[in-house]
Amino acid sequence: MPPSPLPRPLLSCITALALVMVAGSASADIFTFTDSNGVVHFSNSRSDAPGSKLYMKTAPKRRTDTAVAPFMPSDTSPERFARFDEPIRQAATLYQIPAELVRAVIKVESDYDPRAVSIAGARGLMQMIPATAERMQVRDIFDPRENIFGGVRFLRVLANTFNGDLQLTIAGYNAGEGAVMRYGGIPPFEETRMYVAKVLYYYNRYRAMSDAFQASSTPPTENAP
Numbered sequence: 001m002p003p004s005p006l007p008r009p010l011l012s013c014i015t016a017l018a019l020v021m022v023a024g025s026a027s028a029d030i031f032t033f034t035d036s037n038g039v040v041h042f043s044n045s046r047s048d049a050p051g052s053k054l055y056m057k058t059a060p061k062r063r064t065d066t067a068v069a070p071f072m073p074s075d076t077s078p079e080r081f082a083r084f085d086e087p088i089r090q091a092a093t094l095y096q097i098p099a100e101l102v103r104a105v106i107k108v109e110s111d112y113d114p115r116a117v118s119i120a121g122a123r124g125l126m127q128m129i130p131a132t133a134e135r136m137q138v139r140d141i142f143d144p145r146e147n148i149f150g151g152v153r154f155l156r157v158l159a160n161t162f163n164g165d166l167q168l169t170i171a172g173y174n175a176g177e178g179a180v181m182r183y184g185g186i187p188p189f190e191e192t193r194m195y196v197a198k199v200l201y202y203y204n205r206y207r208a209m210s211d212a213f214q215a216s217s218t219p220p221t222e223n224a225p
Contacts (some may be wrong), residue, residue: 005164006097068123073113080112084125087145091152097159100210101166102152104202105173108195114144126151170199 084106092099109127110116122129124147133141138150155169161177162168171186172179174195179187186196 006101006159006166006169068117068121070119071115071117073111073116075111075113075115083112084144084148087148091149094149095152095156097152097155098203098207100206101155101199101203102148103206104199105151105155105170106148107202108198114142114147123147128154166203167196167200170196 088099088102088106091097092102106112106125109122110125112125114125116125116127117123118127120129123133123141125144126147128136128138128141128147128150130141132154133147133150136150136153138146140146141150155173158169158172158177159165162172162180167186168180171192175187175189175192179189179192186193
């Protein structure tokens with residue numbers, strides 16, 4: 001199954017939310033309401049519009065740059081693959097990133113172990129480095145929900161930057177958007193090229209599982225490779 005471009009619907013809405021999250025106060029809550037045209041709006045202040053409600057309550061900012069010891073993924077329980085279904089679905093829907101891509105990144109980055117810490121200092125389910133976590137307004141980098149939302153938010157930023165190109169988005173997640181721009185494509189780093197191949201493998205695998213599920217009544221299950 002060949003890679004397909006990442007979806008780009010509702011980008012104005014998504015971009016507005018990203019700006020709220022990145023530029024807003026470190027402890028600002030996020031509110032949402034749907035207008036008469038069915039357009040979803042987000043704000044860091046409560047709106048008087050009918051139906052306005054709290055979307056995400058944010059805790060006071062916590063530093064993410066303190067040193068931590070490397071910790072290799074060690075959770076081998078089959079249950080881990082379904083443990084974070086809800087925040088994955090919510091973040092994927094909010095930022096219009098395929099849930100299968102989010103799962104693929106989590107699989108390759110941490111094998112679904114939120115305690116994982118790389119030698120380079122990347123942390124949590126989506127292995128965010130502290131600088132990127134700070135940029136994406138992640139308060140607790142080890143909180144699974146915050147890590148997922150921050151990681152998917154970054155995928156959305158990358159997808160917008162690279163016009164929905166799936167491979168460049170994945171490469172940017174590993175090497176940084178600056179490296180992708182500098183080389184005009186996937187950087188010639190063995191680690192990045194292998195990373196893109198692995199994420200694409202799991203992305204296509206999860207898409208196939210999802211398609212099979214939609215064609216039957218049997219829920220998809222993940223098996224460790």
